[in-house]
Amino acid sequence: MPTILIADDSETILLLMRTRLELAGYEVETAVDGQEVTERVDPNATDGPDLLLLDAMMPRKSGIDALRELRAAGLETPALIVSAHQTPDDADAPADLEISGYVTKPIDFDLLLGAVAELTEKKAA
Amino acid sequence: VLTAVTVIGVGRLIVQRQDYENSIERSYQREIAARVQLAEGTRPAAARATISREEANRAHLRDQISGDTRDTVILVGCGLIAGLLGALLLFVGLITAMRRPLEALVAAAGRLAGGDRSARVEVGGVSEVATLGKAFNDMATELELEASERDQLDRMKDEFVLTASHELRSPLTSVQGFAELLMMERDSLTPRQVETVEIILDNCRHLVRLLNDLLDLARSDAGRLQVRPQPTELGPLVEDVVRSMRAQTDGTEQTLTERIDPNLPLVNVEADRIRQILVNLVTNAHEYSPERASIQVRARVADNGVEINVTDNGPGIPPAQLEHIFERFVRGDAGLTQRVGGTGLGLAISRSLVELHGGTITADSAVGRGSTFTIALPTAGPDAVEAAPVASPAIGQGGA
Numbered sequence: 001m002p003t004i005l006i007a008d009d010s011e012t013i014l015l016l017m018r019t020r021l022e023l024a025g026y027e028v029e030t031a032v033d034g035q036e037v038t039e040r041v042d043p044n045a046t047d048g049p050d051l052l053l054l055d056a057m058m059p060r061k062s063g064i065d066a067l068r069e070l071r072a073a074g075l076e077t078p079a080l081i082v083s084a085h086q087t088p089d090d091a092d093a094p095a096d097l098e099i100s101g102y103v104t105k106p107i108d109f110d111l112l113l114g115a116v117a118e119l120t121e122k123k124a125a
Numbered sequence: 126v127l128t129a130v131t132v133i134g135v136g137r138l139i140v141q142r143q144d145y146e147n148s149i150e151r152s153y154q155r156e157i158a159a160r161v162q163l164a165e166g167t168r169p170a171a172a173r174a175t176i177s178r179e180e181a182n183r184a185h186l187r188d189q190i191s192g193d194t195r196d197t198v199i200l201v202g203c204g205l206i207a208g209l210l211g212a213l214l215l216f217v218g219l220i221t222a223m224r225r226p227l228e229a230l231v232a233a234a235g236r237l238a239g240g241d242r243s244a245r246v247e248v249g250g251v252s253e254v255a256t257l258g259k260a261f262n263d264m265a266t267e268l269e270l271e272a273s274e275r276d277q278l279d280r281m282k283d284e285f286v287l288t289a290s291h292e293l294r295s296p297l298t299s300v301q302g303f304a305e306l307l308m309m310e311r312d313s314l315t316p317r318q319v320e321t322v323e324i325i326l327d328n329c330r331h332l333v334r335l336l337n338d339l340l341d342l343a344r345s346d347a348g349r350l351q352v353r354p355q356p357t358e359l360g361p362l363v364e365d366v367v368r369s370m371r372a373q374t375d376g377t378e379q380t381l382t383e384r385i386d387p388n389l390p391l392v393n394v395e396a397d398r399i400r401q402i403l404v405n406l407v408t409n410a411h412e413y414s415p416e417r418a419s420i421q422v423r424a425r426v427a428d429n430g431v432e433i434n435v436t437d438n439g440p441g442i443p444p445a446q447l448e449h450i451f452e453r454f455v456r457g458d459a460g461l462t463q464r465v466g467g468t469g470l471g472l473a474i475s476r477s478l479v480e481l482h483g484g485t486i487t488a489d490s491a492v493g494r495g496s497t498f499t500i501a502l503p504t505a506g507p508d509a510v511e512a513a514p515v516a517s518p519a520i521g522q523g524g525a
Contacts, residue, residue, distance in 0.1 A: 016302040084294040105294040
């Protein structure tokens with residue numbers, strides 16, 4: 001069963017995403033900011049999460065900054081960035097950072113679950 | 126100077142005249158006395174000499190007075206001419222001294238009116254002109270201050286709208302997300318509960334639309350609304366919009382059809398934005414038209430590109446409203462329909478977006494017959510032979 005690590009500073013959003021992803025059959029871990037993500041994810045571990053779902057803007061450390069650190073340390077796990085912005089370039093996402101896609105708020109869960117399924121299957125294959 | 130020269134000249138002439146007349150009179154008196162002596166026969170030789178001397182004396186006086194008169198006339202004439210020349214020189218000097226600063230003032234006023242808030246003049250020259258220049262500079266400084274305050278307020282407003290529409294998205298995501306969760310268990314809900322949740326979801330979609338519109342508008346005002354045009358095939362895009370809108374038009378038994386010319390050239394547009402505009406136009410046609418109305422989306426080759434018409438046979442728009450239809454917060458009368466749920470921003474944003482693409486949007490309408498909205502888009506360059514993939518990198522647009 002693929003594991004997904006979600007990071008968002010809103011408890012309700014975490015609960016919502018956890019519920020929807022668990023209903024779809026995924027195992028879900030949560031973090032409240034980018035700091036917790038970088039502390040919890042070991043870039044070289046083989047038993048880490050299969051997908052990261054990171055909010056672009058969080059206190060202490062943003063999802064973008066956390067991902068940048070992890071990528072620099074060699075992490076290859078696919079990552080989706082969740083943003084309240086409508087278009088990706090507004091999230092100040094750098095072009096050189098490997099991001100599998102963007103999720104805009106309010107979240108369209110049909111589209112999100114589709115993308116999650118595709119990314120975790122790729123990982124399994 | 127002129128007056129002095131004239132007065133002195135004329136005064137001198139009067140004095141000389143009087144001297145001359147007195148001298149002539151005395152000369153005549155001496156001649157008369159001489160002629161009496163001659164008649165009486167006393168000292169005839171001396172009398173004759175006196176007579177001829179006095180005649181010569183008078184001739185000399187006459188010459189002198191006419192010479193003096195001529196001199197005076199010349200003097201006065203010269204004075205007049207000199208005075209006029211002096212006045213002329215003074216006038217030219219004044220004009221020259223005033224012209225340059227005045228011209229500078231006119232130029233600066235022009236720049237200020239044209240939006241250059243730093244336009245100032247060099248204060249100097251004739252004192253009145255200097256005062257005017259200083260007054261102009263003071264006014265320009267005041268204007269510059271006001272304008273920069275206004276700019277700052279504008280920026281704050283834009284920032285506020287951007288931040289607000291951003292911050293509102295997280296709670297909205299929760300409301301919509303949990304309502305959707307409830308709907309996933311609709312079998313265990315009563316019909317009344319289902320209806321309630323549907324109302325919540327409807328309003329969430331409305332809020333999303335409002336937020337997206339406000340965000341676009343704030344971006345447009347801040348000059349940050351951008352499009353990323355790519356060679357795009359319009360046919361599939363139009364079909365996609367029509368397909369996505371069909372659920373709504375079916376609900377009111379309206380006919381929604383598309384008609385797409387074969388061999389449409391590629392257009393240079395951002396597909397998501399054109400989709401947004403078309404959804405807006407079709408939604409308007411749907412919401413403002415009665416049940417069983419027909420709506421057609423037509424894409425065809427036009428003079429300089431491609432035209433898309435969205436036509437309905439609804440109630441139409443009165444000319445007075447049609448004039449302002451693309452302005453913000455202008456909405457048509459809802460009339461008999463109760464479905465109208467727009468923000469009054471859709472067409473204003475559509476126009477901004479079409480114009481960012483280098484296209485135009487126009488509206489035609491006749492009351493009682495229906496309306497046609499037309500967007501004209503430029504074709505992609507001749508070297509664009511392959512359409513860019515339509516898929517957007519963003520997952521979920523969060524409602525239209």
